[in-house]
Each structure stands twice: as C-alpha cells, then as structure tokens.
Amino acid sequence: MASAISKSTLVHAATSSIGGHRTLWAVGRASAQRRVGVIARRVGRWSYRFVRDIIDEWSKDRVGGLAAEIAFFALLGFFPALIVLAAALGSADGILGTAAATDIETWLVDQVTAVLGGDNNVEGVVRDLFASDNGSAFTVGAVLAAYAASRGFTAVVRALDVAYDHEQQRNWLSTRIVGIGLTVMTIVVAAIVLMLIVVGPLFGEGADLAERLGVDGWFTVLWTWFRWPVVFLALIGWAASLYNIAPNHRSPWKYELPGALLASVWWTVVSLGFGTYLGLASSGANAIFGFLGGALSLLFWLYLMAMGLLLGAEVNSIIATRCGVILEAVPRERLDRWVKRALRR
Template identity: 30%
Template sequence: MPQAPFGPAGSGTDKSTDILGALLGPLPEGWRESRPTAAAPGAAKTHPAPPPRAPGAPETPWQLGRDSWMAVVKRVIHQFSSDRVTSVAGGVTFFGLLALFPAITALVSIYALLADPSTIAGNLEMLDQVLPEGAMELIEGQVSAIASASGTSLSIAGVVAILAALWTANGGMKALIEAMNIAWFETEKRGFIRLNLMSMAMTLGAILGIVVMLAMIAVLPILLNTVLAGGWGETVVGLLRWPLLVGLLLVGLAVLYRFGPSKDDAVWQWISPGALLATAGLLVASALFSFYASNFANYNETYGSLGAAIVTMMWLWIAAMVVLVGAELNSEIERQIKIENGVEPKDDGDLSGN
C-alpha cells in the first residue's frame, strides 16, 4: 500500500519530506501581494507619510501643557546624569580654553580693521559685572598685548595670522558641536569638509558678532552725540549694552542649537526655551561665580600664578554646562511634541509619568 508523501503530525514519516515540501512545493496564493514591490532602478525613494496629528496635540513648545512640561523637566534632569553633562562640559572646557587665546587674537585683529584697537579694552569693561575677576584680568591682558601690536591695515601676513587663529579657535566650536550631538542623541553624519566649514562659519560668525557689538559701543556714542544734545549718546549706549549682549547670546544659541547637531529634521527657532534658559543661566551663573570667586575663593593662594587660568577654566566649565542644559531642554521638548503627536512611541523607561 503506497504511503502518502506527507504524513500527519506525530506519524513516523520522515520529517525531511515536510521540509522538501515546504521548499519545493507550490507557493501559497496571494504571496506576491504580501511582499513589498521593489522600486525600479533610478526611481526616487518614497518615505511613508507621517501619521495624522492627534487632535489638540501641540505643534510648538509654547502649546505644551503643565503635565508635559513636568515630563520634560524630569527627563532633562535624568539626561543630565545619563549624558554625563559635567564630563562633556569638561571636554568642551579643555578645547574652549585652547581656543580662547586664538579667538581673542582673531577678534582684536578683525576689530582693528574697523576701529582703533586700543579702545577695545575699554569696551570690554561691561563684562566686569558677569566675568570673574581672574578671567577678566587674563582676557584684558591678552587683548591689550595683541591690540598694542595690531596694525590697522590688512596685509597678507595679517590675513594668514587671522586664518590661523580662526582655525585654532575652530577646535572649541567643534567640541561644542559634538556636545550638541550628545544632547540630541545624534551621531555625526557630516563629512570632514562639511563639518569643518560649518564649525568655521559658526566660529567666524561668533567673533564677527562680538566685533560688531563692540564697534557699536565705540561708535554709537559719537554718532548719537551729534544728534542728541547734552552728551546723551553715552547714556543711551550704556542702556543698550545689555540688550545688545542678550540679543547676541540669543542669536548665537539659536544658530548653535539649529546647526550644531547633525539632524536632518532640525527646525530654525529664533527664540527657543533652551536658548532663553541658557541666556539667563549664563548671565546669572557668571555673576554668581564672579561674586564667589571675588569674595570666598582665593585661587591665587592655591594655584599661584595659574590662579587666573583656573578661574577662567572654571567659568568656561560652568558656561558649557549651562549651554548643554539648554540643548537638553530643547531636545526633550522636541521629543515630547513627537510623543504627543504619535510620531515617536513612549518607551518603557519614559519618565513622563503619563
């Protein structure tokens, strides 16, 4: 009596026949419809449409509710430890300190092309209220030394010196960019040339912003005194110094938070919660550390001639942490908006409490 080619489960039939049947037997009906269709060579790639926005879901940070903000704050606190913000800020501080003096060299050299370089030290006096004494002394000494040697004409040697200083200062900006990638959970996808062009443009933009602000402080009183009687020009400029500084910080942080992380879907924001927090934090933290360093800590007794450098390094470390916390805040706000819109699932370790 002939045996069936495929015995029932549990029979003594050799199971190799089942495997052969599965491999060589006819395909089930509808198999082609269940498989994705391959794109033709050269055809444009298509991406699935994003899910529809949930009714009432926020589109901007300012539309988040109280519970959403609490979730964001909890995650920022968690990520401060998880992303090792203090250690990352230490790395930024190291490269920032290496980049500080070349940046000052480039700053004074460019400023000398627009105004008398000997006036730059006086225009920096407004920073006395926020920078610690040791850091201010170090910066003023370097500025004065470079200003006394700077010329007011642009030569080939001067251009080379400025470019060399910018390239060295570029290392500090690249360290900040890497820190932005950590805050946004991104890996660097830009090539060597594109990354360096981006960081160089941001470095040059930051220096030019400071130069323009200092030049305005130097030139505006002269212009306003020709229009306003009674020497009101200096009074008006004195009132405008802090708004100019705050505006410069906001614009600089907006550029850093937009172009720093290697994100394909980054969105420009003139004023973001992270930039507001970082701007206020930089001013407050700098003033508090300046008060502490001047009244309680005596770094010169502990570190001797290195006291001013240590104070500067501590201030850079605090400033780097504040900027990173602002980046973490923007990152978690963006994540919260995606969660509430159904774009990003809430994982098991989510600290939102919802």
C-alpha cells in the first residue's frame, strides 16, 4: 500500500514538474515573441520615418535638378578626362609592360566604342594616345581635362553643400581649386582601378616575383575571386572621401560610410543595367543615331550616377542628425587666405 502511494506521488510530482517546465517555456516563448514584436514595430516606425525624411529632403533640396546639373557638366568634362586617362595609361608602359598596356588599351577602346558607337573619332584619339610617345599631348590633355572636368566637380561641391544643408561660403576660386583637386584624385583612382580590373595587382616586377616564388597561378585564381570586391571597396573609399572633402564641413569618417555604401550599390546596379542596355541597343537607337545616341545614353547614365551620389549625401546627413552630430559649415579659412594672397601677388 505504501509502495503504491509512493509511486503515485512520484508520478504526480514528475507530471507537475513537466507541466511546470512547459508553462515556463510557454511564458518565455510568449515574452520573446512580445520582444520581437516590439523590436519589429520600432524598426518599422524608424524605417518609415527614415524613408519619409529622405523623400522630404529629396524634394526640398531638388535632388533631380542638382543631378541634372552635375550630369551636364560631367558630360562636358568626360571626353577630355577620357583623353588624359588614356594618355596616362599609355605612358605607363615602363610600369605595366607592353603586353599589359595593350590589354588595357583594348579594353578601354572597347568600352568607348560600346558607349559611343564605332563610327566616331574618339576611338581613333584613344588609340593614337596609346601609340604616341609625345609628352606634350599628355600635358595639354591633362590641363584640359583638369579644367573641363573641374566644372563638373564644382557642381558636385555645390550640390553636396545643398544636400548637407550648408550655405556656400567658399569663393569662386576656392571652389574651383577644390574641384580640380577632386578631378585629379578621381582620375588617379580611375587609372589604378582600371589597372586592377584589366591587369590585376601583379603588374610589372610583381608578376616576375610571383613567378619566381611559384605562386603566380595561385594568385591568379585568388584574384579572380577577389577582384571585384576589392574594386567595390575602392569605390566605397572614393565616395566616402568625396563626401568628406567636397562639402563645406568636417565630420567623422564613420558618418560618411553609410551613404558611400548606398551610393556604391546604386552605382553598381545602374552600371550593370546600363551595360545590359548597351548590349540590347547595339542594333537600336545607338546604331541609328550613332554618336548622338551614345552621347544621350551616356548623359542619362551620368544623371543616374549623380542621383546616387546625392542620395548617399542625404542619407549621411539624416543619420548624422539623428545621432546628434552637428554638421555645421566650417569656413576653409586657410584655403581662402592662400587664395587671397595669391591674388594679391
């Protein structure tokens, strides 16, 4: 009898323990679901306000009009910049080697032909610059490209000041100097990235060293996988530098990265779409209108790229404001004083 009571007691205790654990598990699960629901609602409200702020800033700052201005002046500076880029790469035979320079020439000419059509003088100019050893052509092209393309970057500087809600405090010459500096930086970055895309990092003596060490094949396979991520990171770095240098403010670099990442993704998607369009339009508008069709396509691509640049700036401005970072306009006193002294001389 006592044994039966003991067994029933143990069974009841075990059942109660299991039921208690189930109850605790159900309570914990319900609590976790409530927390997840609260977090989801907060994220939803934050995302809604964030998107609403972007739309409001987009409309207030006339991003579409600013992007059109940047695209127009970028198109005016595109061709001299292309010429100086071709000249810079063509004069780098001593570093790259003749075979690598030829590969870059072929790739660049193919891209120009795909955008502007084969029946134009740009292809011949690019080939002549690669084939020419005349240093004066490179100098004239560099000066022309720096001056012409600086107008496009001057428009970028003014547009980014608007996106960051700053008043333009630089004088005309200071703005143009900043634009020229950004132009030179962009051409240098473009040349390096182009070398990495076409040739890879092991150009010149690096390829010979890798071959002596017996790792050239392994490095080629590795670079095949990591080439585009490296180029994408370089694009993010260039965009973050542009956001930090061009506007009339000083801010921590970490607040430039979200917009730089968004702009880089935007540019990548737009460029892939543009390449697809060029492939489909090779027998369409570009074939019918020739150079004019290619120029209009290029203008539209530049417009979308400028729109992505300004969208990233708006995102940076909103995030910095929400984090309590005051992006006050900082006059470039040192640059302005240098310009004034140069003018007095």
